[in-house]
Amino acid sequence: MSLEQFKNRNVGTQNYKKLDLSHSPSSGWGEFKQVVSRTFKPELFVGLWVTLREMGNALLGGKMHTTQYPFEKLPISPRYRAIHEMLRLMESGNYRCIGCGLCEKICISNCISMETRYDENQRKEVSKYTINFGRCIFCGYCAEVCPELAIVHGQRYETASEQRASFSLFEDMLTPIDKLNLQQEYQGFGAISPNADDNIKKTPLAY
Amino acid sequence: MSNIRDIKPKTINLTIDGKACSGVFGQTILEIARENDIYIPTMCYLTKVLPIASCRMCVVDVEGVDGLILSCQEKATNGAVIHTQNSQLYKERQNIMKLYNVNHPLECGVCDKSGECDLQNKTMEFGVSGQNFTTKEPFRPVQNWGHISYDPALCIMCEKCVRVSTEITGDEALKVHFGGYSSTILNVKENQNFSSLGEAAAVCPVGALVSTDFKYTANAWELDKVPASCSHCSSACQLDYEVKHDKVYRVTNNAEHSNLCGAGRFGFDFANENVSKDKEAFNQAVKAFGEAKNIQFSSNISNEEALILQKLKELKGYNLVSKEAKDYQTFLKAYSEVTGSTLYSGNLKALSQSRGIIVMGTRINNDNPMVKYHINMASKWHRARVAYMHPVEDTLMQNVVTQFIKYEAGSEEGVAALLTYTLLKDIKVPKGIQTMLDNLDIGNLSAETNIGEEELEALAKSLLKKSGFSLVVGADVYAHPRASNIAKLLGLLEHLAGFNVVLVPPTTNALGVSLICELDDAVEGLTVGYNVKGDFTLSSFGEGDLDMPAMNQQEGTLTSIDKRVVPTHVARTYGGYVLNDIANALGLNETYTINYTEQLPKDKGFESAEFDALPNYFDAMGNENRGYLLKAQKASANRKIEDIEEIRGLDGVVVYNCNHIDQFTPLTEQCKTLNQDKYLLGSQQFATAGKLRDGDTIGYTIDGVKFERVFKIDTSLKGTIALNPTFDMGLSSALLSSYRFSQVKLERVGNLI
Numbered sequence: 001m002s003l004e005q006f007k008n009r010n011v012g013t014q015n016y017k018k019l020d021l022s023h024s025p026s027s028g029w030g031e032f033k034q035v036v037s038r039t040f041k042p043e044l045f046v047g048l049w050v051t052l053r054e055m056g057n058a059l060l061g062g063k064m065h066t067t068q069y070p071f072e073k074l075p076i077s078p079r080y081r082a083i084h085e086m087l088r089l090m091e092s093g094n095y096r097c098i099g100c101g102l103c104e105k106i107c108i109s110n111c112i113s114m115e116t117r118y119d120e121n122q123r124k125e126v127s128k129y130t131i132n133f134g135r136c137i138f139c140g141y142c143a144e145v146c147p148e149l150a151i152v153h154g155q156r157y158e159t160a161s162e163q164r165a166s167f168s169l170f171e172d173m174l175t176p177i178d179k180l181n182l183q184q185e186y187q188g189f190g191a192i193s194p195n196a197d198d199n200i201k202k203t204p205l206a207y
Numbered sequence: 208m209s210n211i212r213d214i215k216p217k218t219i220n221l222t223i224d225g226k227a228c229s230g231v232f233g234q235t236i237l238e239i240a241r242e243n244d245i246y247i248p249t250m251c252y253l254t255k256v257l258p259i260a261s262c263r264m265c266v267v268d269v270e271g272v273d274g275l276i277l278s279c280q281e282k283a284t285n286g287a288v289i290h291t292q293n294s295q296l297y298k299e300r301q302n303i304m305k306l307y308n309v310n311h312p313l314e315c316g317v318c319d320k321s322g323e324c325d326l327q328n329k330t331m332e333f334g335v336s337g338q339n340f341t342t343k344e345p346f347r348p349v350q351n352w353g354h355i356s357y358d359p360a361l362c363i364m365c366e367k368c369v370r371v372s373t374e375i376t377g378d379e380a381l382k383v384h385f386g387g388y389s390s391t392i393l394n395v396k397e398n399q400n401f402s403s404l405g406e407a408a409a410v411c412p413v414g415a416l417v418s419t420d421f422k423y424t425a426n427a428w429e430l431d432k433v434p435a436s437c438s439h440c441s442s443a444c445q446l447d448y449e450v451k452h453d454k455v456y457r458v459t460n461n462a463e464h465s466n467l468c469g470a471g472r473f474g475f476d477f478a479n480e481n482v483s484k485d486k487e488a489f490n491q492a493v494k495a496f497g498e499a500k501n502i503q504f505s506s507n508i509s510n511e512e513a514l515i516l517q518k519l520k521e522l523k524g525y526n527l528v529s530k531e532a533k534d535y536q537t538f539l540k541a542y543s544e545v546t547g548s549t550l551y552s553g554n555l556k557a558l559s560q561s562r563g564i565i566v567m568g569t570r571i572n573n574d575n576p577m578v579k580y581h582i583n584m585a586s587k588w589h590r591a592r593v594a595y596m597h598p599v600e601d602t603l604m605q606n607v608v609t610q611f612i613k614y615e616a617g618s619e620e621g622v623a624a625l626l627t628y629t630l631l632k633d634i635k636v637p638k639g640i641q642t643m644l645d646n647l648d649i650g651n652l653s654a655e656t657n658i659g660e661e662e663l664e665a666l667a668k669s670l671l672k673k674s675g676f677s678l679v680v681g682a683d684v685y686a687h688p689r690a691s692n693i694a695k696l697l698g699l700l701e702h703l704a705g706f707n708v709v710l711v712p713p714t715t716n717a718l719g720v721s722l723i724c725e726l727d728d729a730v731e732g733l734t735v736g737y738n739v740k741g742d743f744t745l746s747s748f749g750e751g752d753l754d755m756p757a758m759n760q761q762e763g764t765l766t767s768i769d770k771r772v773v774p775t776h777v778a779r780t781y782g783g784y785v786l787n788d789i790a791n792a793l794g795l796n797e798t799y800t801i802n803y804t805e806q807l808p809k810d811k812g813f814e815s816a817e818f819d820a821l822p823n824y825f826d827a828m829g830n831e832n833r834g835y836l837l838k839a840q841k842a843s844a845n846r847k848i849e850d851i852e853e854i855r856g857l858d859g860v861v862v863y864n865c866n867h868i869d870q871f872t873p874l875t876e877q878c879k880t881l882n883q884d885k886y887l888l889g890s891q892q893f894a895t896a897g898k899l900r901d902g903d904t905i906g907y908t909i910d911g912v913k914f915e916r917v918f919k920i921d922t923s924l925k926g927t928i929a930l931n932p933t934f935d936m937g938l939s940s941a942l943l944s945s946y947r948f949s950q951v952k953l954e955r956v957g958n959l960i
Contacts, residue, residue, distance in 0.1 A: 100316035101426040113452070116423050122349050124317040124423040147316055 011202055076155055078191040081138045083167050084131060085154035086174040087186065093177055096150035099124040103142035103151055111135035112142060129170035133159070143186070152186035219285040224292065236278035236289060237265055241827050247291050248300060248332065250307070250325060251365035252279045253410055254463050254829050256374045257588070259366050264300055264329070267291050275299065301333040307363050309340045309388075318361070318414040322427035325412030326363060345389045353400035354473060354880065355408045355416055359391045362415035368392060368407035375466055376403035377583030379606055392416075402469020402869050402881070403576065409462035409472070420473070420880050421457040425449075430456055434823050436765050436775040436833075437471040438507065438758035439871045441712035442555070442577035443767035444471055445823070445833055448759060448778035455759070455778055464829035468576035470869040474878035475759065475778075479747050482754040482783035489784050492735075492753045493792045495743030499525060500732025503739045505941035506532040506713075506720040507872055509763030510772065510813075511803040513716070513723040515790045516737075522794055526727040528734075529720060530944035531713045534685040536721035539710065541691035543842035545698030549722075549812065550839040552701050553677060553709040554769045559584035561707060562673040565626065565666075567596040567697075568619055569681015570865050570930075572603050575711050575768065578679055583607050585677070592669045596622060596658075597683075598948070599863060599930070602923040610666060616861055616928060616948040618656040618854045620689040623696040625652050629663045630670075636703050643848050655854040678706045682713035686946045692849045699848075712768060713944070714872075715758075719766030722811040722837075737786070738873075740938040745786070748873045750937055756781040757874060762801050762818065764834060772813065773834040774821045812837035857950045860897050862887065862931040864909065864947045870934040886919035889929035894920050896927050897953055907951040912939045915956055 025031045057063040067074055076082075088095050099116035111132040119125035143152050151173075161167065175183045193199075217232035223245050230239035235258065240247050250262035258280035266275040270288040275296070278289075290296075307326060315321040347359035364383070369392060372381040380396040381404070392415075394404075408416040430449035437444045444467050446460045455475045460467040496502075502516055502525045520527050543549045558564065559581040572579045585591035586607040595601070595608040598616040614622045628644050636644070653660050670676065678700055684693045700706040712718040720726075734741040737755070744751035747758075760781035764772045787800040797803060804821075807813035814835050822832045867888075869881045876883070887905065894900065901920045906913065914931065924930070933943045 098316050099423070100321075101429055102316075105426075105428060116425070118419075118423040 014201070070158075075194075076157065077193045078187045079193075080155070080157065081140045081143075081153040082157040083133070083154055083159060084142070084173050085152050085156075086129075086170060087150055087152060087183060088175045088177070088180055090180065090183070093180055095126070095174055096148045097126050097129070098148055098150070099126045100147065102145045102147065106141045106145045108139060108141065109135045109137050126170065129173075130168045131173075133164045133167050149186055219283060221283055221285065221287040221289060223289045230283055232282075232285075234283055236267060236269075236276070236281050236283045236287075238828070239283050240278065240289075240291065244827075245291060247278055248329060249279060250303075250329060250363070250412060251367060253367045253370065255466070256367075256370040259370055261364065261366050262303065264303055266296060266299055268293060268296060297333070301335065304330055304333045304335045305339045308335055308338050309342055310344050310360075311338070311363075312360050313338075317423065319417045319422060320361075320411075320414035320427070324414065342388055347389075347391065350394070351419055352394050352397055352404065354402050354419060354469065355404050356419045356422055357392060357394070358415050358417075361413050362392060363413055364390050364392075365412055367410040367412065368404075368416055371407045371410050372404065374584060374587045375580055376401070376406050376468075377580065377587070377607060378403045378603075380404060381407055402473055405469050405472035406462070406466060409460060409467070418457055418473070425451055425456045432459070433776050433778040434774075435759065435778060436767070436773040437467065438715050438765065438775065439470050439474060439875055440468075440575050440577070441715055441717065441768045442468075442575055443715065443765045443771075443773050443775075444468070444577060445773070445825075445831075446471055448475060450778055453780055461825050464825040465831070466577065466580055468580070468869075470576070470871065470875055470878075470881060473880045474869065474875045476879060477748070477757050477874040477877045478760050478779040479749065479754055479757045479781065479783075480779075482756075482781060484783055485753070488753045489788070489792075492743060492745065492784075492789055495733065495735050495752075496523075496789060496793055498733050499735040499743070501526045501528050501729045501734040501741075502737065503528040503729065503734050503741055503941075504737035505529065505739055505872075506717045507715045507738065507758070507874070508720065509716065509758070509761065509775070509800070510719040510723060510766060510807055511763040511800045512786050513720045514803045514807055515786055515795065515800070517724045518795055519790060519793060520725065526730055527724050528729045529724070529726055529941075531682070531685070531941070532717045532720040532724070533726040533728075534690060534944070535710075535713055535717045536726055538685045538690050538694045539718075539721060540842075541694035542698045542710065544845040545695045546702045547842055547844050548839040549842045550770050550837060551708045551710045552839075553707040555581045555709070556769075557675075557707040558582065558677045558679070558709060560589065561585045561591050561675045561677040562589050563592045563594075563670045563676040564679065565594045565596065565677070566679045567622065567626070567681065568683035569679065569711055570597060570599060570601055570863075571679060571681060571711070572601055573865055573868050574681055574713075576868070578709065578711060578768070579604070582679070589675075592673060594666050594669075596626075598926070599865075599928050600925055603868075610662070610669065612658055612662050612666070613926075614656045614658050615854070615856045616863070617857045617946075619684045619687050620693050620696075620851055621652045621656040621854050622658065623684070623693045624851050625649065625656060625658055625663060627696045627699050629667050630700060630704055630706075633667075634704060636699075637846075639846065640699060640703070640848075647851070652851065655856070676704070676706050678708045679711060680708065681711045683947050685713060686944060688946070689852055692851070695846070695848045709768060716765050718768070718770070719764075719772075722766065722813075723808060736938065738938065739941040744938060745789075746938060748877060748937065754783045756783070756785055761785065764804055764807075764818070764821070766837065770812075770837040770839075771831075771834055772807075772821075772837060774818060774823055810840065812840055814838075857948055859950050860893075860929075860953055861927065861948055862907070862909070862929045862951050864933050864943055864949070865930045866932045866934045867930075870932060872934055873937050873940050876935050884919075885916060885932055885935050887914075887916040887929050887931055888919055888921040888924060890924035890926055891920055891922070892925065893927050893929050894918070899953070904956045906954045906956045909949050909951060910943050910945055912936060912942055 025034050104112045104114050113130050115128040116124050117127045219232050220229045223240050228239050228243040247265050249265045251259045260277055260280050265278045267278045268290040269276045350357045369381045369383055373379050378401040380394050380401050382393045382395050384391045384393045430451050432447040435448055437446050445465050446458050446467055448455045449457050458472050458475045506529050564582055592609045593607050594610045596612040628647050701708040736744045745753050745755045747755040759778040762776050764774050766772055801818035804818035805815045821834045824832050867884055899918050903918045905918055906915045933940050
């Protein structure tokens, strides 16, 4: 790879704004005039007008930009490794976990513990499944090894609770059956964020 | 009566893959290759049974021979040049794997066998990355056979299970249903729910046969294997407890080379749980030991514990009381006075190679299943004649027993004399013995024991052209009032007729205890009981004053029926006190119980080996390297045999203390998957004689232990002797160790008419 492509400064049409820097005073008198004019011009109120306008828009025009956390939350990158979720099959609503035990085996902090049994339908049923979040280091191996995309990292990053146990049961992690239609498919380990394309820009600077 | 194993084997030389190998004439190519570390892939080959030859994976190329040769069943010839790996063989094997994978369910994620599956391994090895062929799949539901389940869809029809069920365990429950792709394995004795089928499941290379109780509860790779020895009976078989989160999930063994009965495989949940250090009880125990005159114990303890008790005896002068071990010790001593060696000569391997076997004084299938398996092997491999001498018939032995000789309960001395006479009369014996034999009143003995002379003739005749004999002697005779004389009579068979004699120890470590401890009779005074009811009781199954660990919670060694000292390890945690703690409080000083392993008495044949240095494995050829073999010592000879005492037969209602199959001790009683029936089993004839009906609750007393049992008619039984299980009597179990046949008075309990 040559350096040519890095030296190419042709950045195309971008909506960068260039600063107008032509009025820098060069003499002492000039500087004095600039100070006096900036002091007595009503530009202050131009700035304040922007604030007032935005306040008006926000309060009266319904154009609020503030995220009302914790009532509102911004979406986070799918790569983020928050509290685990257990997904269900969209078709039948059964949980996807087949009880293969790979997550338990791969877990490097030994925090996953599961028990399985032979159920009435001759299937392997997960009778107990817990993750000890006091030990979990959110490495994501469990989600990566899962052959069924059953255990994934969800979006639930607020992990303050009175008890760790509040998160760790299978039922807590499982998609509620009435919210099955809201279940998001896991994009996979290392997936890009949904608006990644929009955020890509060519930088004007060579490096 | 020469021994067939004395014939000198002929050595042969051959070349396998360019390596010069030597073997013995009669060995197969595969055996010689394995001995020489040459790998030949197999799917259906199972070392411990005869070659099955259903998979054709083991094909090899022999120079000068057209076509491919099955190395598992082809005997090697001198000078043969053999190739085990080339592109043609690889293709052949790869095609076999492709066919094995036809419609094989892709459910490895949940399959119990995943991670230790032969099919997985070989599929990977031969690079089969997809299912190349398919066919119409018939409907084949999973079958629950009780202890094990069968999934025909996973079955690859290697037939290992059928061979094991026929050649090894002898239950003969599994059969092949031939039908091309829809071939399956059938369980023709499903209603009997043989626990010995666990052995068939153990050899299954795929997940078709699995333990019902274990199924889908854990994966192979999650379980830690704890090497141990089975503590249920005196065979002390090799096994691994498979443990996760301090819970035993299953028991596995080296099924390629060794065997395990149903009790060993499914009876593992007997640990003494939730025990913590109870200081007060411990202090009381030490106080009780301070005042005690007797220590009474059941001989289901390790060699180390036995040595601790012996050392305590030397220190404090206790009387060590263990009825069944004492009887066995006395019997063995009398026996050794005839043979001149402190131990009996026989072992199980030689038993399985015998051509003629006599079983006496034991319901062997119940008392020691592993001995029965070896009798079955001899029967299947060498068409051995098996004479089964006992007052009670056993239908489960019918398929191996060629002659059943029924004698009167109580007449064992006469039986031993008749047996000795029959087998020695045509052999040249020393003068004193000859005189003794000549003086026997055969007619009278025959009448008293109820064994016809023609039966003995038939026995002698059937053994006439055979060689390699075994005699299995069981617990009935050890507690007989004339045990010493019986021992001497039977000792003659080993001494003069070269019999491979196995004296089946009555409990797990009766042999070890009888060698290590100087045993006494109980005297007046305070008794401390260990797993036996005493004034102060140490117990490993609850009920006692101080808890002790069960055998799977302690490490130590056991002495097996093969006269082998085998190590066992801790599978379950235990939080309480052990016998060594008490011994240390009483003046002995060893940190761990296993420090006693190297102190086991050398003059009794033990080695001064450290516990941690004891090997515990089978080599590639199946040679057992577990612990070490006891060395028999010279014993002072006293071949004087007393006259046969008049036989006192038992009249009236006679019961025989005999546990049901899979049950041995109060420890096996706790195992929830084992048969828990606690009935007094009798024949229709017994019911008529005792005026009993099926389902009656009756009470009776044996050795001062009160029983109350439901009577059940067992149609497979004949005669007037009922079988009385003793395993569920808890701390009283070990008290029942006098002569196993007893005359009892039955009292009806409850439903009076």
